Amino acid sequence: MKRTKDAPLITKALSNEDAPDLNIIELLFFAYRDFTADPDLILEKIGFGRAHHRVLYFINRKPGMTVAELLDVLKITKQSLARVLKQLIDTEHVVQVTGPRDRRQRELYPTAKGRELALALALPQSGRIARALEESGPENRAAIEHFLKAMVNPDQRAQIDSLPAAG
Amino acid sequence: MKRTKDAPLITKALSNEDAPDLNIIELLFFAYRDFTADPDLILEKIGFGRAHHRVLYFINRKPGMTVAELLDVLKITKQSLARVLKQLIDTEHVVQVTGPRDRRQRELYPTAKGRELALALALPQSGRIARALEESGPENRAAIEHFLKAMVNPDQRAQIDSLPAAG
DNA sequence: AAAAATATGTCAGCCTTGTTGACTTATTTT
DNA sequence: AAAATAAGTCAACAAGGCTGACATATTTTT
Numbered sequence: 001m002k003r004t005k006d007a008p009l010i011t012k013a014l015s016n017e018d019a020p021d022l023n024i025i026e027l028l029f030f031a032y033r034d035f036t037a038d039p040d041l042i043l044e045k046i047g048f049g050r051a052h053h054r055v056l057y058f059i060n061r062k063p064g065m066t067v068a069e070l071l072d073v074l075k076i077t078k079q080s081l082a083r084v085l086k087q088l089i090d091t092e093h094v095v096q097v098t099g100p101r102d103r104r105q106r107e108l109y110p111t112a113k114g115r116e117l118a119l120a121l122a123l124p125q126s127g128r129i130a131r132a133l134e135e136s137g138p139e140n141r142a143a144i145e146h147f148l149k150a151m152v153n154p155d156q157r158a159q160i161d162s163l164p165a166a167g
Numbered sequence: 168m169k170r171t172k173d174a175p176l177i178t179k180a181l182s183n184e185d186a187p188d189l190n191i192i193e194l195l196f197f198a199y200r201d202f203t204a205d206p207d208l209i210l211e212k213i214g215f216g217r218a219h220h221r222v223l224y225f226i227n228r229k230p231g232m233t234v235a236e237l238l239d240v241l242k243i244t245k246q247s248l249a250r251v252l253k254q255l256i257d258t259e260h261v262v263q264v265t266g267p268r269d270r271r272q273r274e275l276y277p278t279a280k281g282r283e284l285a286l287a288l289a290l291p292q293s294g295r296i297a298r299a300l301e302e303s304g305p306e307n308r309a310a311i312e313h314f315l316k317a318m319v320n321p322d323q324r325a326q327i328d329s330l331p332a333a334g
Numbered sequence: 335a336a337a338a339a340t341a342t343g344t345c346a347g348c349c350t351t352g353t354t355g356a357c358t359t360a361t362t363t364t
Numbered sequence: 365a366a367a368a369t370a371a372g373t374c375a376a377c378a379a380g381g382c383t384g385a386c387a388t389a390t391t392t393t394t
Contacts (some may be wrong), residue, residue, distance in 0.1 A: 126187035
């Protein structure tokens with residue numbers, strides 16, 4: 001079988017129509033990997049992990065959230081949440097308040113200490129986003145937000161809208 | 168201290184200049200959560216996890232990658248990789264070839280079976296991306312790719328460029 | 335008023351996937 | 365010949381998911 005010397009034996013692995021969008025797939029992987037690496041450095045120093053970050057983030061984002069609401073946002077089990085939530089309460093980053101209407105519920109609030117930590121964790125991420133927007137053209141912010149939101153399951157976009165001051 | 172009746176006691180939690188970009192922070196969280204949920208369903212059926220997915224993804228993306236290169240992309244330890252790579256080799260999704268120039272190296276290649284699985288895992292993610300691009304305006308693709316790439320640590324963007332047929 | 339449903343908490347144990355540290359083997363470089 | 369490098373392996377540990385079972389307080393339904 002005759003082949004030109006430079007023709008590769010195996011073709012360039014899916015470069016046409018039915019090929020998956022590998023470009024954005026891997027960009028999401030790399031972007032998310034580095035995006036989470038910043039706060040991880042801070043968390044490590046105080047013996048917390050990513051799970052603590054997510055819990056604190058949303059309690060800070062929507063103070064007064066109940067346990068059930070938080071579980072719904074995070075999509076983890078009650079037992080998984082309990083482990084990290086207990087630590088956040090013990091370290092006084094978060095407090096619980098018995099629900100005013102339904103006394104079975106526990107409303108979750110960040111303390112001043114909790115808000116400070118949430119801010120410290122958000123800052124490097126926010127800085128990375130700001131630099132990336134700068135590089136890619138700030139006029140594209142709306143399109144980027146729109147794209148990211150469209151990546152979320154339709155039935156869960158309401159969750160995003162329910163957060164205060166969010167688009 | 169005099170306050171207008173309607174002014175909230177606690178302000179709308181950082182809505183000005185020095186406030187972190189909570190909008191995009193949480194959009195990334197939700198988008199990535201749902202983006203990874205699709206392949207997880209497929210992986211579960213065959214007893215694989217996300218770690219297998221990532222390894223197979225990159226071996227398929229750049230056939231002939233050495234173990235060291237893969238470790239560098241994934242940013243995990245040799246021991247973590249070994250566990251899942253061994254399974255991928257045992258199940259004949261991946262084969263190893265002794266490096267032609269340096270016989271200490273092991274080049275990694277997907278088998279037909281491996282390529283099929285990689286494709287099956289990429290399709291739902293690709294479909295989600297296509298729908299999201301459609302919704303947010305396909306003309307914004309370049310800007311979105313640019314943004315995501317700008318979110319990656321500068322010293323690691325070369326890694327992305329080294330993948331075949333990628334921007 | 336009693337029964338059922340709901341919100342939360344907790345105990346126990348399992349799995350995946352990351353980690354460190356120590357050490358081996360084959361091969362290449364010095 | 366010695367040192368460095370690429371890869372593999374054993375052992376132990378930790379974080380953070382999971383399931384199942386069950387307890388308690390409170391609210392809703394009957």
